[in-house]
Amino acid sequence: MGVFFSIAPQFTVNMTLKIYKLDGSPPARAVMMLAEILQLKHEALDVNLMAGEHLTPEYLEKNPLHTIPFLEDGDFYVTDSHAINTYLASKYGGAQSEKLYPTDFKVRATVDSRLFFDVSVVSPASSAITVALLNGEITSPTKQQTEKLNFAYEVLDKYLQKTKFAAADHLTVADISLAASISSASLLVPIDQKYTKLTAWLNTIQQEDWYKKKNVPGLEVYKAFVSSKLK
Template sequence: MSNKLVLYNLDISPPVRSVKIIAKLLGLELEIRDIDMLGSEHLKEPFIKINPEHTVPTLVDNGFVIWESHAICAYLVDKYAKDDSLYPKDLQLRARCNQRLFFDGSSLYMRLRDCSYYIYLGGKELPPQDKIDPIYAVYEILDAFLASDPFLVGENLTIADICAAVTVLPLEIYAPLKADKHRNISAWLNRVRQTIPFFDEMNVEIVKRYREWLMGIIEKNKQNA
């Protein structure tokens, strides 16, 4: 049994990248095991035995298995961080952090998944307006969260900022931020980048590749029509 932290990985996955950023901030070494989801490796017995939901990221810590990125991030900070700044122990601050994490998973990421699935399932163009409008609706909420504080849980960066920021980057493929309506989000993203020196290094190029990959799928769907 490996004593290393094992992370089942898919580079283009925003939730996976959130976990990798947290691990790097904590100085943790990860043993990366790529999962070929396009080849349905996640649906085969070896991986399903580890994670019945067959999702990435999945983390194995000396035999303990956990999946769902927000749960993994919270676990890593609680176990390995030198302080609680990334995931506050104060009950009210932690409640706010959890709420923002749930918002990322149920609102931001679901909009991203809906648009991406539209293309995966045969879309011959970028998603229609009825899928774009919900993204802008959720941007309005995120912008309101940031109206009075520099980060999502007050004055300090937390795992909620990291998870949400990593989701927003590919969301902009479908719904670019607007300078006149989303000033708070844009300023917040810049603060996240300034606070995490390697943030862009771990995200920008992959998001660019993801966009190119999506455009390639659209072209194939057109040809197969």
């Protein structure tokens, strides 16, 4: 009876998906990696932050926070890479949805906690250094900045002692966000080899085609910037 309705409308790929991004931006790369994993049909639009394209009245009307990445799904808007990725995995993940963003309350809470760990610990520690380099305030990370990133590495290494990936024994959206952030952070403060689980996890992720295609090119852009500033 219900067989004729087996293709749920929420899994229909919407041709109007637009992703505003910049390859050098770690959170934008996290969204582009997930879009690649899901083979999402979308339009990728570069937003030149240096030219202030994120501060135009049109962009601010849609995204008052003026950040990238930013998602437009028809007339529905999502700000923040973590919110974008949980939305995309839930709505367009199809058969991969349950693995990428599990519905089990406890597993989902663990995925969310790793995503918030990225938002509240890893990304701020990394971007504080990037911004200070950009403003010419530092030419190498300060002791305190280095300690903050090392703390993030230590915590993630501990999580990875419990599960093969950041939140479970399989890849979830948390790994995608953390892969973008940690690969970028490691250019600022190298990951000490003593973090064996973290090093092994990053090595595993670096083998993935979606990582090579959607993280590596932007990481190279970021690396060129960092190398031009670090002494």
